[in-house]
Amino acid sequence: MTERPPETGKDRPAPQTINAGRRVQRAAPAAGLPRSIGLSLAILYWEEAERRFWPVLAFALFCIAIAATGFLPDLNPWIHTGILLIAGIAFSGLVFRGFRHFTPPTAAQARRRLERVNGLEHRPLETLSDNPSSGDPIQVALWREHRRRLAARLAALDIGTPAPQLARRDPFALRMAAGFLAVIALAAAGNNTGPRLVEALTPQFGTAQTAMAASVDAWLAPPDYTGLPPQFIARSEASEDTTTTETMSADTTDAAPIGPQDYATPTGSRLVAQVSGIGDAVVDLVTPSGRFMLAPFANDAVAIDHALDTSGPVSIQADGETLASWSILVTPDNPPEVSLPEPPVPSLQRALTVIHTVSDDYGIASLSLKIERADRPAGSAKASPYDQDDAVLSTPLPVPDPSKYGKVRRVYRDYTAHPWAGGEVRLTLVAKDALGQEGRSEPVVITLPGRFFAHPVAQAIIDQRRELAWDPARNFVSVAEILEEIAWHHADYDNDVTVFLALREAVNRLIPKRHRGREFAPPTRETVDTVVDLLWKTALHLEDGGVSLALARLRAAEQALMEAMARGAEMEELERLMDELQTAMQDYIDAMTDQLQDRMADGEQIPELNPDANIMTGQDLNDMMEQLREMMRNGMTESAAQMLEQLRRMMENMQAGVQRQMSPQGKEARDMMDRMRDIMEGQRELMDRTHKRSQAGRDGQGDPNRNGDGQPGDKGQQGQMQQGQNGKAGNGESDADSVLQNALRRQLGEIMRRYGEMMGDIPEPFGRADEGMAESGERLKGGDPGHALDAQGKAMDALQDAAQAAQQAFMERFENQLGLGQTTPGQSDQRSVDPFGRQASENRQGPIQGDVTVPDKGGLERAREIRDELRRRAGDRDRPSEELDYIDRLLDQFR
Template sequence: MAISPGSKAKLKQLHWPIRLTRLGMIAETSLRAFWPLASIVMLALALLMLGLHEVLPVELVWAGVIVSLLVAVASLIWGLRHLRWPSRAQALARLDETLPGRPINALMDAQAIGRDDAASTELWQAHQLRMAARAAKARAPQPNLRIAAADPYALRFVALLALVVALLFGSIWRLGTVADLGAGAASAMSGPSWEGWLQPPRYTGLPTLYLNDAEGAVLTLPQGTRVTLRFYGQEGALTLAESVSGRSAEQPSADAQQEFAVTQAGELTIEGAGGQSWQVEVIADSPPQISVAGQTEIEPDGTMSLPFAAVDDYGIAGGEVRIALDLLALDRRHGLAADPDPRGDIILDLPLPLTGDRRDFTEHLIDDFSQYPWANLPVVYSFEARDGAEQRGAAPGFGAKLLARRFFDPLAAAVVEQRRDLLWARSNARRVAQIMRALTHHPERQFRSPSAYLRMRIILRRLESYTAVGLSPQHQDEIATALWDLALILEDGDVGDALARLRRARERLSQAMRDGASDQEIAELMQELRQATEDYMRQLQRQAEANGEVMEQGELPENMMQLSQDDLQAMMDRIQELMEQGRMAEAEQALQELQQMMENMRITESQQGQGGSEGQQAMEGLAETLKQQQGLSDQAFRDLQEQFNPGAGKGESEKNQGRNGGLGQGQSHEGGQGGDSQQGQQQGGAQEGQDGTAQSGRGQDGAQPPGGSLAERQQALREELQRQQNGLPLGSSEEGDATRQSLEDAGRAMDGAQEALEQGDYAEAIDQQAEAMERLREGMRALGEALAEQQPGQAGSQSGRNSASQGSRMDPLGRDQPEGGDGAGDDGSRIGAGPAYRRAWDLLEEIRRRADERQRSEGERGYLRRLLDRF
């Protein structure tokens, strides 16, 4: 593309785009021509920086150098031959190709015809201006640097990767040693040279040093640093002289490789051509230091905690704690008067921080020694720490008790003491058996439960039988384990009566105050007393509610004092405050006053509740639960109806029943007394809120049912059933077990109904509710039989008759039949008297009618048929 002088003026504005385009073209042709040479250079530099020429034989290195030079020259010649220098015209053509319409080429054109025609000339000038404006937008194109076709095996990337690795892990200073390989330096190639490395011990965490790069004539090294030297050249040209390792003089000093550890200060000298000398100073490794940092403490769960501190210059690597019995500080009386059986010290690993710096830290030795024979006896704690150099540092023996769980129940403490004596020496077996026999002489004075007494008698007989033939270590451990389990039962055993738990909590707290227990133990026992007091108050309240007793303030006798839960909490806060102040005598007196008040509350409640029948109240409570469950089932069925027939929920269906189990057919659609009684609809009805949830009205007894969704009401009913189940007066008879099982099945069915209601599955919810009602009826019948067994001829038999009659006065959906109703006849034509039977009959007729409607879906009709089969 020839450029005329006139066109140069037009292209002046494209000076930089043309220049950049030309530079990109130069880069393209240079890369395609010289990529083999660049790859060879990068690979050679990488090998030199990695020091490959220093470890290979000199002959092989020379051969590599010659081959590399020949290949590099060949690559250079090949590159020069393929190098094509781009011209300005080529750059202009490349730039013009990137523009639409080739405006640069158009600017360099001249008008061939019509020069004398003014209109033609004006048109040509307009065309030139348009092309000039388009050319002004030209931008230099990106060069095409892809040469995959010329390098299909990506050799250039292999060389580049080797160079990057050499830069990261090699040394650029090693390129300076290449001068020794130059022409005329044959003597240098075979002449003496050396390398050295200084590797500190691993536990110091210090890096390895390259001795050739060390500056100065003094080396400060940690003790135990490993020195490695390599001599190159003629053997004996370089020798080593050092006084830092303490090696014998017979060690050859001219070996090509020298390795030794720095153990003392001295001199390190490489003698010969190019040698060097250093004065070595050693940083001594100090042994670790460890000490006890506080007193032993007991945690509420019975674990002991002992703080300690450790220091080391490079970090603690490990250690151990040895716990030995302190016989000199031991009170050798009673069961400890005998010589103890041989028993080794307790050896534990030193606890170390999992994270952080181990050079200076404070940790705690935490362990549970409650079952160990030395529990709560004086011992000596010996701490020993070890560093990475296997140096050890020990702390002076620390004398203290081996703190462990303490038992505040007197009988449990006695059992634990006998267990300790038995583990102390097998010769104490007869003495332990005598004391256990004394403890069981009058069991009514010692044991709160017969099971604990029987367990101790079994242990006693087993111990006496083993003692008669000689107590072995295996039998000793067996009896000790049994005594420990017995002590736990006596101390923490489950006491069913709330007052008994309260007494035991008060006794344990009093004993702890007398024994001088720690603050943590006192706080734990105080919390147990608070919990026991709350449980006892709840028990009194449940019994009063079950008996229907509500004592108003005006009904209290003059000699009785009203005590609230806040008053009890204030009294216990006062007790805790006295204990924290160390006024144990006053705290003990306050505890006794609290116990007397709780006893008086129990006597008052017992006298007031003599006239009630607990079994009858339980039966009535279950009957009320069954009634509420039936109401929930009715409402769930109405919700299911409205899913398929939206008008049913608003009273639009002529035969539609009430939403909450009533008979109303008006707008309120809630709990009325009959389809024709407007007054019943108004009294029993309820309004439906804006959110679409029905707020059920008051029942016949005037009580307001719980609000919320069906699932929430089902959950509340489930919780009420659980509360009633916990308070049932059931014994261990077969009828009592049947009652428990039936009520548990009913509770599981209620849980299933709640889950189905939360998911909107009304069909499944109704099935589960029907199952719950059936299990409730079975539970009531079994409860009546259980009460009849407990009190034959009295309230139990009456409850049984009530339960049986209740079962015979149920409509097909489980509703109670009013007295006077005779039930359905054998042919099903008679439906009894009262609105409940009429309501049930109408509901069954509605189900039959809808089940016969063929326009309904098969799923809905199948569900309605299952309802008919069930009822």
């Protein structure tokens, strides 16, 4: 094999050129350039699509705007169908036209776009695809360097944004107008967008068209006892556009939705629906309880009034097509809640104070207090004929206003006259609502407040009353005998004719005269009740002289007025009951005042009122009564009811006495009355001693003009001598009594001086008392106790008259310091309260704050002005009848 000679440069250029070219072609392009070219190609596709298909998009937005308005379903279904066909053909034509003129862009166009966007001159992207024409190494090296620099330059090309240049193709901006209309229509449709778009694409024929043309009005009517207004309910979302739900009268209210289509309503509510524009279609109400047909009530209209008792979906259908649908939640009516937060306590007048709270969903129909004997199981049979038939004493209590639910209330009931008073009983508070559901408090065992009798005859009468009430059939004879025995002991009850006649009447009713001495049937229940009541009143008359009877009449008058206000009685009846209440209150105050005066006249120590008590005078009470009357006249029934309830609370805790904190003159008046009692007591003791001395003198002296055998003689002389000796022996005692009498007279003179300085004129009995004391002193000094005793009796009578006159004058002058006070048990260490339970200010005439709002004079005057203005306008018959009817309704609350 021969060796090949070395080649020269001319012998091998071609292969080198080819190899060099291949190496250049295999060189990698600039990093990221293919991606940039691809994105540029995609933008070119987008621009071409926008230019060819913008009419399609604009037409679609315009169709959506029309569909969202919701008017297409109201058209004739054939017209609706024709519009949909035309729209479909137009849409298809625009799509076909777009595809027909669509020209796909090329890679060269993508590179050219990149060069144009980035401002590259001399088409550098094309350079990357060129090859060198020569294979010279120097040229190849230069080419490679050129490509390296070009790749570095093209490493970060800007892709740019699409620029379809639609302004030239859409000079009127129809595409923008279509988009704007679509946005407005969709915003107006809101949550109804989906259903409306579906309805726009589905023409309704037959019964479906009837459903769309129908008008549905429906509302929920709660039971009357709830006090809730009717609830207007909207149609279902599928057809709400055909029913106006935004405009409602002032007498209705929107139901509060529980969910998107849920409405809550109380048990016993009724669904009232009216459907019109349904032609001959059969309309049904579909509930969880069944299907109910609506009855015709007018031309082309049907209605139904259906009671709802079950929660669930409710719909109205016409020939099976749903016109409206809802989801109704029937909420249960819970039983009332009642409690006794504190055990009942007695008031100062021994009435039972029931402290309680009540509440209910919609309103309490009745409230009562159940009382049973604690020594018997609950619900046991009656123990005696006097018991109630169910052995339970039930007392109705006032039902509070719903605004007072959950608040602590106090009511007063007097059980002192009941035979169970003084024994342990079981109390339960029972509240009922309009559905008859009961709410009961936890039973509380207490001692039922009874009356304390200090008078022995009164206590004996009460004991026999209890025996008669407990077992009339067995005890009526013995009770009658004891009562007759009490009646004939006149001195035990100060010969009170009223007591005697009452006891004799009780005996005659138990054992009539015609039956005495032989057997007969026991008295009837009515007779026993009458006698029991008569004995109770007789004992009260003996005990306090009629104060308790006056209090009972006051309580009855308060209850009658409260019940009349609760039922909305006419103003004439309220005025009459108000007069009766004012009379009963004045009688009660007079009875307490008379009792206080009698105790003072008897020398008893008058009790001091608690410093926390608020003193009430007769004028204060009269002012309150007039204010209460004015409230009722001006239609302020709620404020009047509150004031009456607080007035009852005040009277139940009223007591008579004197203030602990008195003015200087009041203290001086009290001191003078105390000294008057001391003088009267000293004068009485002096009278007793004078009487004994006068009696002893007559017994020892005998007849000074006659001897033992009736003839005058030595014994008469002896008697004269004895009288002289006795007189000398008694001069010492007479002088001491004379000194005491003069001392009592000087004390009386000091009181007369002080009384004259304070009150002015001195009552005439003071002068008679002074004269009697002066004569008594002279007779005692002269040793004549007999005539001194007569003078002392006159002085004593005059002192009693003077004390009574001074007492009356002091009470008239210091009425605000000697009168009636009101306190609440257990509040002696708290701030002072006025008779209405409010915090009293330091000054009696200062502002009063509390939980009871009583209108001031300005509020009452304003109410009176409104009433007068309404009456004036009501008399103007030229006003429209609607306005006059409205004015009459406003005046109803003032009548």
